[in-house]
Amino acid sequence: MKVLVTGGAGYIGSHTVLELLNQDIDVVVVDNLVNANVESLKRVEQLTGKPVDFVQADVRDSRALDAVFAEHSISAVIHFAGLKAVGESVAKPLDYYSANVYGSTVLAQAMAAAGVHRMIFSSSATVYGEGAQAPYVETMPRGVTSNPYGTSKAMVEQVLTDVANADPAWSVVLLRYFNPIGAHESGQIGEDPQGIPNNLMPFIAQVAVGRREQLSIFGDDYDTADGTCERDYLHVVDLAKGHVKALQATTHSGTHVYNLGTGTATSVKQMVHAFERVNNVQIPYTIAPRRAGDLAAFWANADKAATELDWRAEKDLADMVRDTWRWQQQNPNGYI
Ligand code: NAD
Numbered sequence: 518m519k520v521l522v523t524g525g526a527g528y529i530g531s532h533t534v535l536e537l538l539n540q541d542i543d544v545v546v547v548d549n550l551v552n553a554n555v556e557s558l559k560r561v562e563q564l565t566g567k568p569v570d571f572v573q574a575d576v577r578d579s580r581a582l583d584a585v586f587a588e589h590s591i592s593a594v595i596h597f598a599g600l601k602a603v604g605e606s607v608a609k610p611l612d613y614y615s616a617n618v619y620g621s622t623v624l625a626q627a628m629a630a631a632g633v634h635r636m637i638f639s640s641s642a643t644v645y646g647e648g649a650q651a652p653y654v655e656t657m658p659r660g661v662t663s664n665p666y667g668t669s670k671a672m673v674e675q676v677l678t679d680v681a682n683a684d685p686a687w688s689v690v691l692l693r694y695f696n697p698i699g700a701h702e703s704g705q706i707g708e709d710p711q712g713i714p715n716n717l718m719p720f721i722a723q724v725a726v727g728r729r730e731q732l733s734i735f736g737d738d739y740d741t742a743d744g745t746c747e748r749d750y751l752h753v754v755d756l757a758k759g760h761v762k763a764l765q766a767t768t769h770s771g772t773h774v775y776n777l778g779t780g781t782a783t784s785v786k787q788m789v790h791a792f793e794r795v796n797n798v799q800i801p802y803t804i805a806p807r808r809a810g811d812l813a814a815f816w817a818n819a820d821k822a823a824t825e826l827d828w829r830a831e832k833d834l835a836d837m838v839r840d841t842w843r844w845q846q847q848n849p850n851g852y853i
């Protein structure tokens with residue numbers, strides 16, 4: 518079996534490629550490298566001892582996609598490619614709708630033309646919207662999203678649902694990730710953000726390694742146990758394995774939605790203290806104003822993935838902070 522992985526050189530994509538290869542599933546990666554370094558795939562090849570076919574191309578380039586489908590016998594597509602920075606999406610909405618929504622439609626058209634009808638799509642817990650009550654469960658409707666990034670994910674969910682409704686040949690899986698963190702336990706692949714990290718875990722890791730002076734905690738006056746925001750953090754290797762499970766379990770027609778999270782929430786302060794305790798390092802921090810758009814607390818109801826995919830997160834918070842720190846120490850400046 519061969520799978521096309523778009524965005525496979527990126528953070529979640531590279532971990533997923535590794536897990537696919539470990540299951541003897543062949544992989545072709547299409548990535549335009551706008552937010553990745555091809556070194557990630559070289560390391561996946563070293564770790565698995567297996568080759569990765571790589572094509573540098575944009576998912577909006579239908580000719581490039583047609584050539585990939587013509588050259589390889591692809592059974593399914595795992596679609597990670599897209600832009601993901603929430604703040605940037607507010608400033609550059611067209612970039613986000615183009616890469617994420619238009620890119621997904623071009624990809625789906627190329628798949629249909631090639632007779633490939635299985636897609637697993639990287640969606641996000643953000644599609645539950647601002648008013649949803651945690652824990653989020655898949656039976657809840659999508660809510661009102663608060664930024665173009667989130668809206669683009671909700672739009673792609675709808676586009677792919679419509680495609681599956683129109684033609685029973687399609688099997689679409691929408692995986693709603695909560696907050697993926699961590700790195701492969703080898704320390705060889707991990708998250709390598711460009712510039713100042715937007716997300717909590719890479720920021721903490723860069724403070725720990727001395728690239729940043731201190732962490733700003735965005736608000737400690739939320740209605741939570743310690744006043745800081747709570748999220749459902751899951752290990753990226755668990756998340757990657759969730760894709761393999763979804764690939765194996767969902768071959769049937771229609772649209773299938775799954776939360777991928779642990780089902781538990783951790784506060785920002787708890788995360789900082791876990792990182793300090795497990796790794797024996799200090800993370801200096803200051804309390805800063807709230808960040809616009811942040812919700813106080815949300816986490817997954819992850820029962821459906823457990824029941825239908827036989828997937829549950831296996832790694833705990835200590836694994837997440839330990840593996841992040843190993844990756845950061847071994848690669849203080851990322852892949853360069
Ligand atoms: P990432 O930026 O590391 O990976 C995305 C990859 O897609 C990168 O390698 C990038 O170079 C590539 N890419 C971007 N635009 C492209 C295009 N037009 N054509 C071809 N390649 C393109 O991000 P990630 O964290 O690995 O996220 C993967 C997917 O999961 C994204 O769709 C993201 O929105 C989604 N997601 C991520 C999170 C998270 O917290 N990391 C949470 C929920 C959903």
Ligand code: WQD
Nearest residue numbers: 603641643715716717718720733734735746748785808811
């Ligand atoms: C977590 C908590 C911050 C940085 C984002 C996207 C979401 C999804 C995952 C893609 C929050 C706090 C952060 C810092 C801090 N991505 N924080 N100081 O916002 O839950 O989710 O990534 O789909 O769509 O919105 O994750 O890691 O940015 O923040 O205090 O320097 O850490 O306020 O409470 P978030 P995050």
